[in-house]
Amino acid sequence: MPKIIFRLFLSFVVFVSIFILIQRYLTPNSFGEYGHYRASAIDDNMLSVPFYKGEEECASCHQEVYDLKSADIHSGIRCESCHMPKIAASKDCKINPPKVEGSLNFCGQCHAINAGRLKKGVPTLNFKDHKGDQNCIECHNAHAPWELKE
Amino acid sequence: MGTERIVNKRRKFFQTSAALLGGTLLYSIIKPFEAIAQTEEEPTIDDKNLPLWGMGVDIESCIGCGKCAEACKIENKVPEEPFYFRTWVEQYTVKNDGEVKIESPNGGIGGLKQSVPDEDIFKSFMVPKLCNHCTKAPCVQACPVGATFISPDGVVLVDETYCIGCSYCIQACPYGARFMNPVTKVADKCTFCYHRITKGLEPACVEVCPTNARVFGDLRDKKGDLVKFLQDNPTQVLKPHLNTHSRVFYNGLSSEVK
Known part of the structure; x- marks a missing residue:
């Protein structure tokens, strides 16, 4: 083999080896264990x-x-x-x-009138017509709404 | 003499370095084959012994109270600004003239409010949205570094320490379910509350839903809630023509929903 070819071949081998070495060093340990990702990232997601x-x-x-x-x-x-x-x-x-405040805004998140809320088993009403600005929990017990307070 | 010693030294140096490099190369050639041999035994999404998580969403039950979006933000420490949501609720209003109005002020947190007068409305309904956890996820294909992936139990997750924040996945997602987290500076998305479901709890949005409009479960558990939901209701997925094979199933989905 001519010397120049040998040197070319040698430098090719050297560069490829260095590339593979660097790649190995930079790739995280569990990368590729299950697929093209870091397997320990699954555990990281369980942490909070x-x-x-x-x-x-x-x-x-x-x-x-x-x-x-x-x-x-x-x-x-x-x-x-x-x-x-x-x-x-x-x-x-x-x-x-x-x-929880039990304010009109709070109860209204579920019970305010909205066309998208009809016929879904949740009673909706116009609070203004019902009792004005009075807070719901002044009459209703939030845990048992039909047990009215006196 | 002196020159001979230097030549000998040089020769020795070249021999050792050649041996070292050769050894590394040989090792590197063998190593990948070991990894391939291992992968075949490791769990994949097709593993029948693992759960395959999915969610059912009942549009006919959703009242648009926004509790799910609020709970998600608390549970997953999503920034409070109204641009960042892992899950949110949209109100679709079809007007009498056929125009469709889609709105989701602050993701529905605080309850959705009707913005179109009653007499103009043909129909109106609420659609909770979240990551669809596609089996053929475009975001996973788009990620250049392998920082987003489908876990063996079928949840699309983000590797926060490995993500480079290039936003390709955000553009790739056809459901708009991803966003750039301004705190961590990496892509963020719904994980089905992976830290909860792996402890046997339900995702936070399912936990707080007052009308049980969300059903979470294992698609392989034939007696589970989710499989029962799918059997009882004619369900659909969002954008089926994109062939993403998503695992969030909607009951009562109208053709207006995008």
Whole structure:
């Protein structure tokens, strides 16, 4: 083999090897284990802590309210639909209680009149005609809406 | 003498480096084959032993209260600005003259409000939207670095540490389900609350839905809620002509929905 061809071949081999070395160094460990992605990214996606605890967690302290709600028309709605958690699940909800105002705007999210909300089993009404600006929870118990307060 | 020692040294240097390079090359040639041999045994989306997650959305039940969009933002720490949503609710209003009005102020958070007077409305309905978790996902094909992928249990996920923020996936998604997260500076999207479903919980949007308009479950669980939902209702997917084979199924989908 002429010397020049050999040198050309040698430099080709050297460059390819260096490329492969760098590529190996830069590619994350679990890349390509399951497919064209980093397999440990699946675990990364599992990491965050759930904010929403679920009803059982709420009922463990507030059994009475939970029973009241379960017996009435709002039974299908879970606690955290209205009581949006403000803190991570690992903490006590006494620190930052998820209070609800029970204002017209709040109840109106479901019960205000909207043409797209008709015939879906959710009563809608014009609050102005009903009781003016009075807040819903002044008469209705939010956990059992048909138990009117006196 | 001195020159001979230098020549010997040089010769030795060349020999060692050639041996090193040869060894690396040989190793590199063998290694990929090992990886291929391993992949065949690893779980894929076709693995019958793993769950295959999907969601059913009942348009006939959705009242547009926006609780799902709000819960999603809290659960997944999505920025509060009204441009960033992993899930949102749209109100479609078909007017008497045939014009279709689509609106989603703040993603529906705080409840959707009727903006068209009653007498002009032919029909109106709410459509919750989210990532459709396509089996043939355009976003996954578009990603140049492999930072978005379909997990073995059928959820399209983003690798936040590997994403380079090029936005190709955002353009590729036919459902507009992706956005650039201004905090992490990488692509963000619905993960079916992957951190919740792998712990046996439901996604946050399903958890808070007051009318059970969203059904989440395993498509391989023949007795599960989702399979029952699909059996009970004539469902459709969004944009079926794009052949994305998505796994979010809508009941009561009108032809106006884009």
